[in-house]
Amino acid sequence: MLGSGGVSDGYEVGSKRQRMMESTPYFAVSSSAGGYQPFNYGGSPQPPPFPVVRLRGLPFNCTDIDIFKFFAGLDIVDVLLVNKNGRFSGEAFVVFAGAMQVEFALQRDRQNMGRRYVEVFRCKRQDYYNAVAAEVNYDGIYDNDYHGSPPPSRSKRYDNDKDQLEYTEILKMRGLPFSVKKPDIIEFFGEFKLVEDRIHIACRPDGKATGEAFVEFESAEEAKRAMCKDKMTIGKRYIELFPSTPDEARRAESRSRQ
Incomplete structure (x- = not known):
């Protein structure tokens, strides 16, 4: 899916988040706990570990493109830069196409982005869901493709x-x-x-x-x-x-x- 320095064709930062959540068992949504919950299929086998990592120590001028370059060669599905009080926090979540991609991503722990080394570590899917919820402050999924509907209300x-x-x-x-x-x-x-x-x-x-x-x-x-x-x-x-x-x-x- 990815070339040596790019992203798969048709990829758009964050814009496929809703379709991704709707089409995979990872992303079934429930608002009962104030965030996004994996759907319980009642006796069916559990899905494989959710393929997400968390980054910490990113430069404060970091963009999605810098993260694509940092993980060059891996299949990225979503990038979520974490903001606090309107400012980038230096943390991000990156969702990959599968568990093996996560293993490769973890090998880049403490490699440099610019002059800063970046921590790459495992995290729970609920951490990612909560970060999405905090980003939009909305009981739904933020998507650039609203297709005629108004965007979610922000606080x-x-x-x-x-x-x-x-x-x-x-x-x-x-x-x-x-x-x-x-x-x-x-x-x-x-x-x-x-x-x-x-x-x-x-x-x-x-x-x-x-x-x-x-x-x-x-x-x-x-x-x-x-x-x-x-x-x-x-x-x-x-x-x-x-x-x-x-x-x-x-x-x-x-x-x-x-």
Whole structure:
């Protein structure tokens, strides 16, 4: 499924989470315990161990692409970067295609990502389910493919975190269709003053779009005003907006050139 430095064709970060949960016994959902519970098939054989690992000690500028590179050659199904109070915590969960992939992943424990060594260790599937629940604060599954339904309601705390962040002239877009082009983004922000030649659509090293983009506006104030477009649609996709920085945008652009 994976090449030496990429991700399987059609892969989208987090966007297949709902279909994955619906189609495998690992992911049957129950809200009775306040999180995601594996379905009990009543006497049928238990499924094999859930193929997830937890990462700790990640650089705070880490992205999904950095994790793909760290596990180059392995079949990744999902990556969940853990945020606390609107900031990346340095931890992540990575779900693989099977138990053998987990064994290979564990061999990369304490290898370096940049200047930091990363811990890779086993964890329980419930830890992953709880992290998903905390990420969305919603009794369901967050998926970029809403297909016409509104996105899950986020808590007021989640929205307040965005309001309290320091704004620059850069906004990050997440959840974009893979086919999105610059004219689509210009149209999306039609009533706001952006710098058209400073729109960067992020790509993986293999040239495929990640579903993210960085957009520069004429001022930080204009970028903050444009945040009113958060959770609006391009096509059938609900788009999330986040305050970003020129450094983050430059790093994304640099990775696309690699």
